[in-house]
Amino acid sequence: MEFIKAIVLGIVQGLTEFLPISSSGHLVIGSELLNFHDPGISFEVFLHLGTLIAVVIAFHSDLQAMVAALFSSRRQRQADPELNRAFLWNCYIILATLPAVVVGLFLKDHIERIFDNILVTFTMLAFTGLIMVITTKLPRGKGGLSGSRAVLIGTAQAMAILPGLSRSGSTIFTGMALGVQRETAARFSFIMSIPAILGAAVLKLGDLLSSPLSQGQAWQLLVGTAASVISGYFAIIVLMQVVRRGRLHWFGYYCFCLSAAGFLWYFFRGA
Template sequence: MEIIKAIILGVVQGLTEFLPISSSGHLVIGSEILNFHELGIAFEVFLHLGTLLAVLIAFYKDILLMLRALFVSPETRRSDPQLRRAFMWDIYIVIATIPAVIVGLFLKDSIDAIFDNILITYGMLAVTGTIMLLTRRIKDRDVQINAPRSVVIGCAQAIAILPGLSRSGSTIFTGMLLGVQRETAARFSFIMSIPAILGAGVLKLSDLIAVPPAREQVVALGIGTIASIVSGYLAILCLMRFVRRGQLHWFGYYCYVVSALGFLHYFMS
């Protein structure tokens, strides 16, 4: 039974980490519904590892180019537009990650307390739904990502630490508001999730070392991780298709429904 629960939560994590419907919100709700808290920190860390691998697989060409841009000579970068752009994205990803690092380091205890309030999760899901519906109102432009825009998108990512507020939805929406072409905003959002996911895992690593998983939990951890990799990769492909078609608003309706059902269940139980 625990393996089935691990698969379900692994799929939920993989799908919701990248679809603009909030992974943290769904994991909070899913854990409550399934009464599945036994694996705790270990399961959370391994699920994040799974989604990290999913984004690395989906964007391996971009990531390899960005890594290569770090190690070539300045003359080579200047003569190659692709390498020059990749190098600038290296810088912008670092800049965009700084707000989340600050929030994660200095507000960790406050954030952990917020995760215990299910009503905040339901409320933030409604906020996610609203910003997804608003994407229909934003005209697609082709403004380039730069340092100031990276900071703003990074702040959106930091705020999305709140449970129920989608990281991908918030950052893509913010990029579009700033005039960045929607597919570019989505690609930047996915790649900037790499240090964010790594950072979330590192923050939990000390807790994992202090309370390592029991031997009988290892199988469930492994299967849940594999489920998050597969579902995460499929979610990325799915979202990119919705982004290209300008159909992000459909995720907004979904978030409204989940939020409404959550509030209904809470006040009637």
């Protein structure tokens, strides 16, 4: 039965990591409803690793170009605009990751305690819904990325470590609010998640080594991660279509409903 729960949460993680409805919020709620006591935050980290694999698969062409740009000369980049763009994206990813590094290093323990407060999750879901609805009021941006925009988008990503605040939703919204073309903002949001996810895994590596998982827990992580890879890939495809059509507010209404249902469930469950 625990394996089925792990698969369900893996699917939830994959779908909600990229759809702007908060993966952490759904995992907190799902764990509560399923009464699934996973191996701490390590379970969530492994599910995030599954979605990282989905990003690599979906954007392998972009990532190959970015890796090639790292080993290119300045003369080569000047002669090839696409190679130069890929090199700049490497720089922007580094800048966007810095806020998350600061949060991960200095606020890690405080944030883990927040995950125990489900009311924070419901509140942040409502906030996610609000910014998604606001996207309908934003002018259609035509701009590209820059260093300052990358830092601001990265700050939004760092804030989205709060349960219930969608990482993809907050970063795409911030990019659009800064005038970045919306498809570019979405693509950057996906790719910039790679170092953030890897960083979270590294931070938890010490905990995993000091508290080895049982065989049953290891299998739960494996099947949950596999489920998140598959569902995450399809979520990316869906969201890119939604972004192109300017329909992000649909997810905002969903977040409002889930937040309201959550508050009602919390306050009336003991009645």
